Amino acid sequence: MNLITGNDLVTGDVVWWTGEGWSRHVADAVDVGDKGEAIAKREEAELRVNVPYVTDATLGPNGPVPAHIKDRIRAFGPTVRPDLAIAPADKSAGSYVI
Structure with a gap:
């Protein structure tokens, strides 16, 4: 599975x-297969995202990992302060365990 990640040009947020x-939540990310580089170049050229790149992932119980x-830190937040991590879009999803 291949995902594209980068940073939002306005806020600097990690996006997928x-x-x-683009979404701030890795759970919303889709597998781009072998089209990742082309999509990343197009999105960067359209000034929608800064420095997009393709990264490998696996499908976990709550979405892509x-x-x-x-990229796990980019997706799930700090490794020492879980209270600072981005909350899932679906509040019923609970915490994520890698």
């Missing part, structure tokens, strides 16, 4: 490609 736009630790 949903297939139709980035394979690399850097």
